[in-house]
Amino acid sequence: MRYPKQIGRLSLPGRKVQLATVAMLMAATMAACGQDGGTEASAPKAPADIPELTKDPLTLSFIWFDWPPAKALEDFANAEYTKERSNVTIKVNTVPNANWHDAMFTQFAARKTDFDIPILDSQHIGEAVTNGNILDITDFVKKNIDVDAYNPYLLAAYGQFPQAETGQRDENASLYGLPLLGDTWTMIYRKDLIGDKPPQTWDEMIAVAEKCQTDNPGVSGLAFHQANGSDAAAVTYNTVNGVYGGKLWDSKTRKIEGVINDAAGQEAMDVLVNKMKPLTAAGSGNWFIDEVNAAVAQGKACIAFNWIAASGGLLDPKESTLGTTREEILEKLGFATLPKQKTDLVPLGGMGMHVSAYSPAAQQAEALNFMKWFEQADIQKKWAAAGGVPSRTDALESPEFLNAQPFNQVYADSVSRMRDMWNVPEYARLIDIENTNVNAALNGAKNPKDALNDIAKEQQGVLDSAGGKGGGGL
Amino acid sequence: MSDPVSVTTDHPVREASATPPAPGRSRHLSDRWLTVAFISPALLLLLAMSVFPLLWALYLSFTDYSATRGGPATFVWFENFTAILTSAQVHLRAFTTLIYVVGAVTLQTVLGFSIAYLISRRTHGRGLLTTLFLVPMMLSPVVVGLFWRFMLDAQFGVINSMLGSLGLGQVEWLTRQNTALISLIVVDTWQWTPFIMLIALAGLTAVPKYLYEAASIDRASEWFRFRTITLPLVWPLLLIAVLFRAIEAFRLFDLVYILTSGGPGVSTETLSFHVYKVAFLGFNTGTASAYGILMVVIVIVLAQLYMRYLNKLKED
Numbered sequence: 001m002r003y004p005k006q007i008g009r010l011s012l013p014g015r016k017v018q019l020a021t022v023a024m025l026m027a028a029t030m031a032a033c034g035q036d037g038g039t040e041a042s043a044p045k046a047p048a049d050i051p052e053l054t055k056d057p058l059t060l061s062f063i064w065f066d067w068p069p070a071k072a073l074e075d076f077a078n079a080e081y082t083k084e085r086s087n088v089t090i091k092v093n094t095v096p097n098a099n100w101h102d103a104m105f106t107q108f109a110a111r112k113t114d115f116d117i118p119i120l121d122s123q124h125i126g127e128a129v130t131n132g133n134i135l136d137i138t139d140f141v142k143k144n145i146d147v148d149a150y151n152p153y154l155l156a157a158y159g160q161f162p163q164a165e166t167g168q169r170d171e172n173a174s175l176y177g178l179p180l181l182g183d184t185w186t187m188i189y190r191k192d193l194i195g196d197k198p199p200q201t202w203d204e205m206i207a208v209a210e211k212c213q214t215d216n217p218g219v220s221g222l223a224f225h226q227a228n229g230s231d232a233a234a235v236t237y238n239t240v241n242g243v244y245g246g247k248l249w250d251s252k253t254r255k256i257e258g259v260i261n262d263a264a265g266q267e268a269m270d271v272l273v274n275k276m277k278p279l280t281a282a283g284s285g286n287w288f289i290d291e292v293n294a295a296v297a298q299g300k301a302c303i304a305f306n307w308i309a310a311s312g313g314l315l316d317p318k319e320s321t322l323g324t325t326r327e328e329i330l331e332k333l334g335f336a337t338l339p340k341q342k343t344d345l346v347p348l349g350g351m352g353m354h355v356s357a358y359s360p361a362a363q364q365a366e367a368l369n370f371m372k373w374f375e376q377a378d379i380q381k382k383w384a385a386a387g388g389v390p391s392r393t394d395a396l397e398s399p400e401f402l403n404a405q406p407f408n409q410v411y412a413d414s415v416s417r418m419r420d421m422w423n424v425p426e427y428a429r430l431i432d433i434e435n436t437n438v439n440a441a442l443n444g445a446k447n448p449k450d451a452l453n454d455i456a457k458e459q460q461g462v463l464d465s466a467g468g469k470g471g472g473g474l
Numbered sequence: 475m476s477d478p479v480s481v482t483t484d485h486p487v488r489e490a491s492a493t494p495p496a497p498g499r500s501r502h503l504s505d506r507w508l509t510v511a512f513i514s515p516a517l518l519l520l521l522a523m524s525v526f527p528l529l530w531a532l533y534l535s536f537t538d539y540s541a542t543r544g545g546p547a548t549f550v551w552f553e554n555f556t557a558i559l560t561s562a563q564v565h566l567r568a569f570t571t572l573i574y575v576v577g578a579v580t581l582q583t584v585l586g587f588s589i590a591y592l593i594s595r596r597t598h599g600r601g602l603l604t605t606l607f608l609v610p611m612m613l614s615p616v617v618v619g620l621f622w623r624f625m626l627d628a629q630f631g632v633i634n635s636m637l638g639s640l641g642l643g644q645v646e647w648l649t650r651q652n653t654a655l656i657s658l659i660v661v662d663t664w665q666w667t668p669f670i671m672l673i674a675l676a677g678l679t680a681v682p683k684y685l686y687e688a689a690s691i692d693r694a695s696e697w698f699r700f701r702t703i704t705l706p707l708v709w710p711l712l713l714i715a716v717l718f719r720a721i722e723a724f725r726l727f728d729l730v731y732i733l734t735s736g737g738p739g740v741s742t743e744t745l746s747f748h749v750y751k752v753a754f755l756g757f758n759t760g761t762a763s764a765y766g767i768l769m770v771v772i773v774i775v776l777a778q779l780y781m782r783y784l785n786k787l788k789e790d
Contacts, residue, residue, distance in 0.1 A: 101756045108776070109541035109757065131542045167610075226738030285738060286647030300629075397598020425543075426757040440739025445651040451739075471557020472538065473751075473758030474564065 014174055017283040043129045044175060044357050048139035050372065051365040059089045060366050062353070063104055063115040066094035067289070068194045069181055069309050069388065076386040081373060088366060097288070098229040101428055108133040111354045116363040116368070118419045119180055120354055121231075122157045122420055123427040129161045129176050130425040134354040135364065137371075144372045145178065151415055154179055154391045158352030163251065163423035167416070176354055178371050179391030183349030184414045185239060188296055188304040188311065188409045191334045193219070197236070198336035198431050202243050205303060205339045212302035221279030224303035226442045227288040233442060234421075234434040236273055236345055239305075242345030242419050243338070244268040249422060249459075257460040261452045264342070273441050273448040285443040296333070297321065307349050308407050309389055311335070315406070335407035336413050350389065384408075429473070445460050528770075542757040554764035564765075566740065567748045574744060575723040576661045578666075583716055584662065586670025591704070593671075594678040604675065611668040619732030622661045623648070626733075635738035651741045654734050658742055661729055666719060673715035677708035713784055721773055745769060773783065 001196055055210050064070045070092050077090035083193035093115060095103040101124065107113040120128060128134045137159075141147065141278065147155060153171035159177035162228070164170050187205070193212050199205035209221030225232040238248060261279075282329060287435045289310045295301040297313070297320040311425045313319050313327050314333060323329040339348045355372075356369045373379060380390040384401035389411055395401055396412050440446035444452070465472060488675075535554055539547035558564050592605050610618065625632045626647040647657045689699045710787050721788060727746040731738055736743035743751075749769070753762035 096731055098731075105757065127542070130545035131544065133542075166479045228735035228739075234614065280628055282644050283634075283646040283649055284736070295629075327682065345512050426756070432751060436737065436740050439737050440741070441653070443646075443742050445737075445739040471554055471561070471761055472540075472754040473753075473761045474557055474561045 008467075021102065042132050043134055043136040043174075044132065046137045046140045046355060046364070046368060048143040050140075050144070050368045051083070051124055051361065052237050052363045052368055053365055055087060056362075057087050057089070057093050058362060060116045060117065060363065060370060061115040062090070062092040063113075064094055064119040064351075065100040067097070067310055067460065068312055069356045070094045070417050071286050072387040073180075076388065077370075077374075077384060080379065080382060083368060084373060085133075085369070087367070090370075098228075105428075108356075108358075109416050111358055113358045116356055116359040117353050118356055119351045121350065121351055122178065123279040123423045123431070125159070125161050125176055125354075126163065126423045127351070127425040127427060129174075132174050133357055135357055136174050136176055137178070137355065137368070140368055140371075141178070144368075145375050149377065150179070151391070151392060151393055151396075154182060154416065155325075157348055157418070157420050158350065158391070159347075161423065162243045163420070165251075166419045167278055170357070177352035178375055179275045179350070180353040180374075180414070181350045182389040182391045182396075182411060182446060183307050183309045183351075184346050184411060184418060185305050185338055185349070186308045186311060186410045187336045188314065189336065190299075190302050190305060190332055192332045193302050196334065198334060199303075199339050200337045202240070202341035206275050206279070208272070209303045212370055213279055214300065219300055219302055220281040220284070221302050222276055222283065223280060223287065223292045223295040223304035223334055224276070225288050225292065225305070226277075226280070226284060226290075226439060227286045228435060228439040230288065231421075231435060231439040234289045234431050236305075237269065237419060237434065237438040238419075239338070239345075239347045240272045240276070241265055241268040242347070243341045243343060251422070253362050256463065257339040257456045257458070259456070260459070261456040264453060266449060269441065269448045269452045272438075283440065299332075305338070309350070310403065311407050312387060330406060335410050337410050337417070344417045344420045346414045346417045349421040350391075371454075374394035426466060429462045430459050433462065481732045485552060494511070511700060531763040532767055534760050535767045538761045539760045539763075540757050541759045547760070550760065554761045557761065558765050558768060563740075564745075564748070567743050567745050571724060571726075571740065571744045571746075573594065573742055574659060574662075574726065575720055578662045578723050579716055581659060581663045581666045581718050582635070582670050582719055583712065587674045587708075588716070589667070590671045590674035591676055594675060600777075603671070605672055608668045610665045611672075613665065615665065615728040616732055618661065618665050619729045622657075622664075623733055626657055648734050649738055650736055654738060654742045658729055658733060661733065662723065662726070670715045670719060674708060676703065679710035681707045710765075710788055711783060713780075713787070717777060717780055717784075722776065724773060725769070 005192045017068065049157065062073070064073070074090055077092075081090060082088060095419045096338070100121075100372075104113075104118050104120070105127065106370065107115070108128065118128070118134065119338075120134075129136075141159075153164065153167050154165035155175075155178075156169035156417075158172075159175040159178055160169060160173045162170075162173060162239045164173070185202040187198060189468040190212070193216055196206050198206045206222075211222035225236050227233060240262070241248065241260070244264050244267050246262065246268050247259050250259050280287075281295065284295075287295070289306060292301075292304050293313055296304045296306075298319050314328050317324050317326065317329065320329050322332045353371060355364055355371075374383070375392070377394050380392045380395035381398050384395050384398065386406055388402065389408070390396060390401060396415065401408050402412065403441060407455040422428070424430070434455050436445065437451040437458075439453035488523060531641065534547065537549055538550050538554075538715045559618050576711055585656075589607060593600055593607075624630075627635075628644055628646045628649065629636055631647070632782035633647065637643070637645065645653060647653050685703045689703060693703075725746045726744050727750060730742055730744055730747045731750075736747055746769075749765045752758050752765060
């Protein structure tokens with residue numbers, strides 16, 4: 001049998017279809033070329049007064065990464081906020097930590113979000129503001145929020161852009177967010193192995209961890225973040241860098257090369273890779289929050305460093321081998337502020353809440369109302385009691401907060417010692433460069449000195465190439 | 475029964491379109507229009523989901539456009555392509571990808587064919603064995619990545635536990651430069667060897683039995699039969715399987731993302747993973763589009779060369 005075979009020119013309908021298809025594609029391409037996102041990006045302004053709120057059922061959606069505070073926030077807000085606004089349901093959508101930035105900014109890129117309140121890391125603010133993704137709430141804050149109730153740096157860190165100097169707030173700068181959850185690193189130590197008194201200096205801490213590891217086979221001296229994803233390894237280096245007197249950059253001149261890799265920076269990298277890394281468990285080169293907690297809970301680490309907001313699970317007897325009750329666990333585990341060395345700096349963690357520029361007006365109004373409600377003194381204390389870390393000074397000093405968890409005092413004592421990273425639009429690339437290089441140094445894939453010099457060179461390249469043409473991002 | 479002359483002429487389609495509509499059908503609805511009506515939904519879907527995005531990406535690849543920054547897309551012409559092709563970072567990722575593709579596909583081909591050959595020689599339980607071997611292929615790569623991540627964990631993973639019970643030391647599978655890429659190859663091989671096995675098994679089953687019978691009569695050895703009958707007949711099919719696997723391996727992303735995040739450092743970062751970072755960390759959409767277009771071009775060129783070799787092999 002011979003198969004039908006088309007020869008010669010297409011019949012008229014065929015050609016018409018082809019022509020129509022080509023025309024349609026060209027039209028679609030041209031139309032798409034024309035919609036580039038419109039005007040120069042800048043954050044739209046929120047009204048100073050909260051617009052009239054809807055009485056219809058409304059779901060206020062947050063986006064955060066998947067960790068215990070996210071669940072705590074949803075439960076807390078649904079229990080408390082609905083007392084005031086019974087038609088509102090709070091939904092905290094979560095994504096894996098490694099996808100957090102992408103999940104928010106891909107939606108921002110589409111100029112359409114399925115969340116109303118993005119919970120941004122403090123370093124994400126620059127990117128979101130520059131691209132016009134979140135509302136400028138300066139006027140709203142002036143009219144509705146008691147800014148004097150906060151440590152100025154906390155208010156600045158979670159909302160101000162351009163970034164504030166460490167420890168300060170520029171009252172003339174605009175605000176784009178308000179604090180949701182404060183956080184910093186705590187040192188978690190085994191009281192039964194190293195004694196009740198925590199090490200006071202970084203050098204002492206390393207010596208104590210070394211002795212503990214030698215005296216207790218099967219237990220590693222240290223456990224800390226080293227992973228390649230998110231900001232894990234980078235925060236670890238930045239912390240040691242700060243403690244040993246290093247700087248991440250000169251924000252005024254936008255200089256990184258020669259700053260992060262100066263003598264103090266090199267010393268910090270040497271301490272991290274050559275003194276601290278040998279005291280960690282084999283294969284811990286991809287550890288982040290959960291893995292460090294697991295090592296502590298299983299009694300496999302003498303001293304560990306982790307974010308305070310992620311430490312609650314350590315006291316759960318169901319997840320720990322250190323005791324059958326919370327009290328038993330607390331007999332073995334101690335929480336302390338980070339040891340000092342040349343400075344007493346600690347990393348600033350935590351996040352602020354912001355309003356998506358692409359949410360419908362009713363949701364934006366509700367989001368502003370939620371923020372105003374959340375920042376009240378009594379609500380902040382209730383949030384503290386529910387497991388949150390507030391930012392208002394009165395809430396931080398309240399018994400509701402200080403007695404809620406054994407590590408809350410650590411946070412209160414650390415507030416004046418905090419330092420943040422770069423809050424610039426190029427943050428995601430800067431952190432990736434630092435993360436991959438520190439991870440490489442920690443896992444023997446790169447010489448520590450080369451890794452630090454590469455960080456300086458590559459990060460400087462990113463800052464210098466901002467606005468350059470072609471090949472950006474490589 | 476008469477031969478359906480009308481559809482076997484040299485101009486069947488034209489004749490078909492000239493055929494009057496069947497009774498009850500509108501006079502304007504010819505076979506030609508009916509054909510267009512039937513295929514247009516699929517065609518439109520294809521145009522919307524594949525062709526248009528490809529053209530759009532092609533356009534963006536010549537610009538400095540950023541999806542988050544917005545603003546007009548300024549033409550930079552071939553600057554993105556030049557930057558990618560001359561970037562040491564890209565060369566490093568290309569080399570990593572090459573090692574991965576060659577390592578994984580070679581291992582999968584050898585193992586897949588061996589398993590298929592052994593299964594084809596069985597008379598009982600062949601179906602059950604084949605089904606069992608296919609299970610890994612049916613799992614999501616993300617799921618596979620997650621459970622292998624636990625199995626390969628240096629502290630509490632089952633692999634190190636087994637090595638420990640044999641008196642061997644702990645291996646840092648995912649955090650050392652020399653083992654991380656091997657681990658990726660092993661996991662990919664675990665999942666995709668069944669694919670090669672399945673295609674090889676189809677080829678082996680299709681080899682005419684009389685060839686083996688004739689060889690047996692000639693007292694040909696097992697090796698001789700394999701070398702002169704089995705392998706030449708299965709080889710073209712196997713090469714197609716290799717092509718599919720190589721293309722898949724070339725664009726590996728999920729296993730890297732779950733198992734190593736490209737680490738330690740960037741030592742297991744493949745080209746696809748790097749494109750993801752360029753596209754979504756810095757949102758350099760223009761560069762990422764050019765990167766993607768280059769990857770597509772490379773795959774098309776290599777696949778074409780490969781197909782030519784395959785056709786030549788068939789002709790021979």
